[in-house]
Amino acid sequence: MPPEAAARPSPAPGIPAGWRAPLAGLGAVTLALLIAFARDWAEMAGQWWNSSTYNHVVLIPPILGWLVWQRWPQLSRLAPAPWWPGLVLFALALFGWVLGTFAGFSLVSQAGAVAMLGAAVLALLGPRIGWALAFPLGYMAFLVPFGDELIPPLQTVTAKLTIALVHLSGIPAAIDGVFIDTPAGLFEVAEACSGIKFLIAMIAFGVLAAHLCFTSPWRRAAFLVLCAAIPVLANGVRAWGTIAVAQVKGTAWAGGFDHIIYGWIFFGAVIAAIIALSWRFFDRAPDAAVVDPAAIERSALLAHLSAQRLGLAPALTIIALLTAAGQGWAAAADRLDAPLPRQIHLPEVPGWHRANYAPLLGWQPRASGAEHRLLGRYADDRGHTVDVFFALYSGQSEGREAGGFGEGALTPESGWAWRADGPAVAGGKSERLLGKGRAERLAETYYRTGSLLTGSNMRLKLANIADRLLLRPRPTMLLILSAEAPAGSDEPERAVNAFRASAGPLDRWMDRVAQVR
DSSP states (O other): OOHHHHHSOOOOSSSOHHHHHHHHHHHHHHHHHHHHTHHHHHHHHHHHHHOGGGGGGGGHHHHHHHHHHHHHHHHTTSOOOOBHHHHHHHHHHHHHHHHHHHHTOHHHHHHHHHHHHHHHHHHHHOHHHHHHTHHHHHHGGGGSOOOGGGHHHHHHHHHHHHHHHHHHTTOOOEEETTEEEETTEEEEOOGGGSOHHHHHHHHHHHHHHHHHHOOOHHHHHHHHHHHHHHHHHHHHHHHHHHHHHHHHHOHHHHHHHHHHIIIIIIHHHHHHHHHHHHGGGOOSOTTOOSOOHHHHHHOHHHHHHHTSBOOHHHHHHHHHHHHHHHHHHHHHHHTOOOOOOSOOOOOOOTTEEEEOOOOSSOOOOBOTTOSEEEEEEEEETTSOEEEEEEEEESOOBTTBOTTSTTOBSOOTTSSEEEEEEOOOOTTSEEEEEEETTTEEEEEEEEEEETTEEESOHHHHHHHHHHHHHTTOOOOEEEEEEEEEEETTOOHHHHHHHHHHHHHOOHHHHHHHHHTOO
16 A cells, blocks of 8 residues: 555544534524425425426435535545524525515525525534535525526517527518417417526536536536527527427427427437537546545635634524524514505596496406405596406515516416517506407506505515515505407507596505505
């Protein structure tokens, strides 16, 4: 045996003595956090299992376990120690969870629940161990089901790529928002066709592969750009292929062909192409250690940070107290309910009268958890008709969010689909909806709480957060002004503009309906 090999220390079998108490404490904290925030973890697990967009996340926990096991021979040579700045990070993660809960914004509350686990690792094991586990701790972010916010822009990008390829291939077609009209029929780049599933999975794969296969930051960055760009481009090619096949075989045959190709062949082919393009640029040896314990021990910065120590028992106690305080604050805010009138009515509007609600295609906005909902139709003497939906909430919390997913003008599986953004409106947002290819509806959405009038769901959530932080009960209102017409008509815009002009300032109009002024 070479002398240098004989002199090299090897890690003791099993768990070193210095690791046992911190690991036991970390295990207890992890279990307690999973129980305390079980609703968030259950919601995430439900999305991993039931949503095809996030099925790949089921693989993330075992990948995290493998990443830690891969580092264990080097980790075991380091000495863990509780670190009080880690408790500050834990408190910030907990505060993020509180804010997400206050806003009814599950993405933020779930991110806070995940971040608390990572912060607990730093608080109980210290910065040297945290540095050695930097990548697994960061990779935990992929446990949070995120990406739905990218669906509308991805639909638009896919539609534009598709129509360009359709025209290049000589197929006559016209595009209207996310709808493409061809001789074989009308095609919609729906949410399921946006490519979001493929993109999110590829980004998770790309981050892991970039870490394992490259050492150069420039090569890692280039590889990640490739993993993000190719799925978007490939999805446009897939959509074009479906339309091209439909011109020959018909839309029904092309739809089945698309699902088989996209689900089983296309995804694998794109991954294989990315790996093949990048293989020759891999610059990390397969057997290279991912952690250098000697360098970590020599680091002056980590030595300075590690000096900020705390006892294990105080660290565990502070984590327990912080968790109880956060849970108590959230529970108190959940009980906030503003007083509401027993009954509300849609008011009279000068120059308009109430009319029977008889839409070309059934349309019923959703306002889950609202104490009051009104839906009525107004008409004027010029033939304009406008549908008015109003909802009044005593507060905003889980299950009663005015701006939540599937709430408002576009209800999932209602026969209506988002076509494009509508004209800009002051204090609101405007959308064009298409119903089964034959009816068009313009919908303007307005949120109001306190003195705020906005069409931004984010601004509404920030206002709701401020109210709940201060334990200040305020009602929230949702107003949707909408008009319909056969597809291709601009009548909806004229009708809604005329109604708005007659109703006057919408903030005062909404307050009058809610009887809060």
